Amino acid sequence: EAGVVQSPRYKIIEKKQPVAFWCNPISGHNTLYWYLQNLGQGPELLIRYENEEAVDDSQLPKDRFSAERLKGVDSTLKIQPAELGDSAVYLCASSPRDRYNEQFFGPGTRLTVL
């Protein structure tokens, strides 16, 4: 069974530029999560989707961050414009329906904003 796929793995951009991250969850997993992980910290939830519905986006900085999961499968997280403080690893995870404790993480995208 293929795991959670994320791309790109690494991204370097200049501040004020836009950036987008893509995630393909494990087949059949209807719940998808985007986390942000700063160096030396644990992951912090940005947004959680149940199918195509964002059920928890309270931690997503909506002035510059947006996310979508149009068909309830793949998801895209966008930052526009990026700031220096956005440099971090962006992790995507997925879990089966009603088994939210079984979260499987993708490899992450390491973003560097110069």
Next chain:
Amino acid sequence: QKEVEQNSGPLSVPEGAIASLNCTYSDRGSQSFFWYRQYSGKSPELIMFIYSNGDKEDGRFTAQLNKASQYVSLLIRDSQPSDSATYLCAVNDRGDMRFGAGTRLTVKP
């Protein structure tokens, strides 16, 4: 006060020893508790979960939960150099996983 607190370490133990990792949480109503292992540059990997007070054993790993003290621990017996990683404690509340900052463990040969 952070929701989930861990000693950042580093914790260093010799090969073959028992490594003890500790975690406290602030929400007394929390029901589900997890330990993730994260190798440097890699994503977190679930190694144990525990829901009830007491001990839960899985191979060389034992998770311990004390809800009255709001305390979770992870014991690793017969520690191996391959166990060297950061261990993240997490609490799941209503679907959202809250992570601690992690404890870095080094097992020396």
